[in-house]
Amino acid sequence: MSLQNIIENWSSYRKGAEQGGHHNYEHLWGMVIDLNKCTGCGACVTACYAENNLAVVGHEKYSRNLGMNWLRIERYWDEPDLGEESVAEYQHHGASFLPMHCQHCSSATCEPVCPVAATYHTPDGLNAQVYNRCVGSRYCSNNCPYRLRYFNFYSYYEESWPAPLHMQLNPDLTVRDKGVMEKCTFCVQRIRTAKDTARRERRKVRDGEFTTACAQTCPTSAMTFGDLLTLHTPGGGVGETEAASLWKKHQVELGKSRQQKQNPELRGYRVFEGLNTDPRVLFLERVREV
Amino acid sequence: MSVTGLLFSGHSSCTRADTVVDRGIRRLPVLVTLFVLCAFAFFLPQPAQAQSPIPNAVPPTDTYSGPRVEQPIEFPHDVHVEQNGINCMYCHTYARRSKVAGIPPTSKCMGCHLVIATDKPRIQKLTEYWEKREPPPWNKVHDLPDFVHFNHEKHIDRFVLGNDFPVERVKEVCAFCHGEVKNMTVAEKSRPLTMGFCQRCHQANEGPFDCWKCHK
Numbered sequence: 001m002s003l004q005n006i007i008e009n010w011s012s013y014r015k016g017a018e019q020g021g022h023h024n025y026e027h028l029w030g031m032v033i034d035l036n037k038c039t040g041c042g043a044c045v046t047a048c049y050a051e052n053n054l055a056v057v058g059h060e061k062y063s064r065n066l067g068m069n070w071l072r073i074e075r076y077w078d079e080p081d082l083g084e085e086s087v088a089e090y091q092h093h094g095a096s097f098l099p100m101h102c103q104h105c106s107s108a109t110c111e112p113v114c115p116v117a118a119t120y121h122t123p124d125g126l127n128a129q130v131y132n133r134c135v136g137s138r139y140c141s142n143n144c145p146y147r148l149r150y151f152n153f154y155s156y157y158e159e160s161w162p163a164p165l166h167m168q169l170n171p172d173l174t175v176r177d178k179g180v181m182e183k184c185t186f187c188v189q190r191i192r193t194a195k196d197t198a199r200r201e202r203r204k205v206r207d208g209e210f211t212t213a214c215a216q217t218c219p220t221s222a223m224t225f226g227d228l229l230t231l232h233t234p235g236g237g238v239g240e241t242e243a244a245s246l247w248k249k250h251q252v253e254l255g256k257s258r259q260q261k262q263n264p265e266l267r268g269y270r271v272f273e274g275l276n277t278d279p280r281v282l283f284l285e286r287v288r289e290v
Numbered sequence: 291m292s293v294t295g296l297l298f299s300g301h302s303s304c305t306r307a308d309t310v311v312d313r314g315i316r317r318l319p320v321l322v323t324l325f326v327l328c329a330f331a332f333f334l335p336q337p338a339q340a341q342s343p344i345p346n347a348v349p350p351t352d353t354y355s356g357p358r359v360e361q362p363i364e365f366p367h368d369v370h371v372e373q374n375g376i377n378c379m380y381c382h383t384y385a386r387r388s389k390v391a392g393i394p395p396t397s398k399c400m401g402c403h404l405v406i407a408t409d410k411p412r413i414q415k416l417t418e419y420w421e422k423r424e425p426p427p428w429n430k431v432h433d434l435p436d437f438v439h440f441n442h443e444k445h446i447d448r449f450v451l452g453n454d455f456p457v458e459r460v461k462e463v464c465a466f467c468h469g470e471v472k473n474m475t476v477a478e479k480s481r482p483l484t485m486g487f488c489q490r491c492h493q494a495n496e497g498p499f500d501c502w503k504c505h506k
Contacts, residue, residue: 122502130501132437174437174506188502196441200387 027205027237028125028254029186030228030280031215032246033099036267036287037222040097044214044223045071048101051187051213053173055156068150070184071101071214096286099223101214102127102148102184103271103279106254110140110149118181124191125228125280129183136179145272149183152176186225187212207241228254228280252282344459347449348494349466354482361476362426363415371461371472378461378471385442385464386451393428396420431477432468439506448495466491 048054048071055068076096104127111119111127118133119140129149141149155178161169169175172189176182194210207226215223229237230244231254247254250268251261257276259269267285370376379385384392400420403413419426434440449455449463461472469480481487492499 120501122500124502126502128502130505132435132505133501172439172506189506192439192506196444200443200447 024123025125025229025232025236026123027191027227028229028232028280029191030104030125030226030243030247030282031186031212032224032226032243032282032284034222034224034284035096035098036284037218037220038097038099038286039220040073040075040095041219042073043217043219044099045069045073047213047217048184050168051170052185053169053175055152055160055176057154057156058159061154066153068152068156068182070148070150070182071099074098074100098271098283099214100146100148100271101281102186103146103277103281104184104186106278106280107276109143109145109275109277113139113143115139126186126188126191127183128188129181129185131174131176131180131182134180136181138181140181145275145277149181152178152180152182154178205238207238246284247282250282250284254278254280344449344453344455344462346453346495347463347466348491350481350487350491350494352482352487352490353469354480356479358476358478359429359431361429362419363412364476365412366475367471367477368473368475377458378464379457386446388443389439389441391442396425431479432483434483437505439504448497 048069049056052070054070057066057068061067074097076098078096104125106121106125108119108121108127111121114120115137116133116135118130118135120128120130122128136151138151141147141151157175157177170189172193190210190212194205198205198209205227211225212223215221215225224243224246226241226243227238228241228244228247230240231247247268250266251263252259252268252270255278257274257278259273261268267287268282269285270279270282273279370381371378381394381398382391383394384390396416396419399416403416407413408417416426445466446460446463449466450457450460455463464471467481467483468477471477488504489499491497
């Protein structure tokens with residue numbers, strides 16, 4: 001999608017998710033995260049650092065919110081019940097974890113505000129960031145309700161990967177420099193490799209053929225990555241994937257800002273769905289004994 | 291007479307021999323000229339095959355001239371490609387199956403050059419590297435920026451393997467981006483290889499236009 005295309009189709013480009021968006025998708029990559037399974041171990045964060053050449057900024061900068069972790073585990077603590085409950089019971093209830101990476105919203109708030117069209121939607125349904133086009137205005141980050149875009153305020157190359165460590169960099173990705181916004185790509189290099197292999201063998205990409213680094217590493221398989229195109233256009237894409245069947249099972253529909261569930265026991269929800277961003281990551285609520 | 295006789299021996303509509311001879315003699319100068327032309331054309335080297343265009347392809351036309359990249363050994367592409375007719379993919383063997391075309395291992399060079407042209411100074415230099423068990427430190431000529439993803443395999447598939455184009459003529463497709471390497475000694479960059487260059491070719495050949503197809 002070139003800049004010209006965006007300018008010519010501007011009115012449809014701004015179309016919200018409830019009008020079906022503007023895209024003719026080839027794929028619609030999405031994810032399901034089962035919070036029942038998530039233990040908050042942080043293996044996905046480490047995997048993301050290794051896969052995507054994320055800069056290690058150091059303790060001092062991290063504490064100033066300059067960390068470059070595309071995937072972060074948010075922690076939420078239960079309100080301590082100051083009544084009859086004891087402290088021990090509060091600890092038993094513990095924390096809840098929420099792994100947050102780019103939600104790849106269908107009508108993403110970051111996309112229309114970019115002055116140079118460095119962030120846009122690919123035909124694969126990914127929210128893309130073109131690093132060499134980015135001028136660092138940071139509008140996208142300010143407009144993201146999830147705060148899942150990270151800005152390179154410094155050049156981290158020297159301090160992050162000193163001499164022998166630069167050998168561990170992933171050659172399929174750019175190392176971002178100062179003044180560039182970056183974000184989760186759903187491991188686009190893996191998607192690209194899988195699509196190239198599929199093309200070589202003259203077939204479609206299979207479900208489960210590849211997965212993102214975080215989903216691959218998750219020790220409890222809490223994350224399920226897959227093509228959701230069957231939810232958008234029935235019969236398209238890779239077919240009914242595991243992720244798409246989970247979306248169906250929990251009766252969460254794409255392109256809606258409010259879900260109508262028949263069964264209150266269904267656990268699926270999307271973060272900030274009411275903002276009509278149409279995020280592509282489905283969370284399955286954690287069930288607890290009270 | 292022998293020429294006309296041969297030419298008219300199968301002419302069944304004429305019944306009388308003198309008519310045949312008459313017609314033959316009248317047409318003799320034309321026929322001789324035709325024969326001479328045909329013979330001339332037959333003995334000429336035939337560039338016709340090389341000039342037939344590549345199907346479903348609009349080759350790019352931009353040119354570039356920049357500083358020449360020095361190499362440890364002045365590898366003569368022209369001797370290998372033009373004089374000996376070796377296919378590009380005999381040495382750059384990964385072009386059809388991976389992102390990069392690949393530099394051949396020294397063992398591939400030595401496969402021939404243990405016996406061929408061992409007295410030439412370049413080959414002796416190569417043999418030195420071979421005996422030291424070191425690859426010649428080749429310098430990169432066609433260098434793309436790190437934020438660009440280019441896949442040789444897809445381009446070979448689009449223009450050659452999936453296009454019913456004979457693999458023997460793959461060098462004409464390679465020349466889209468690498469220029470006429472068959473006439474060079476050391477490979478030189480003769481196309482700009484800029485984003486505009488890629489885009490014009492993608493526009494003409496209906497290639498993908500998504501930013502993330504090439505940028506990473």
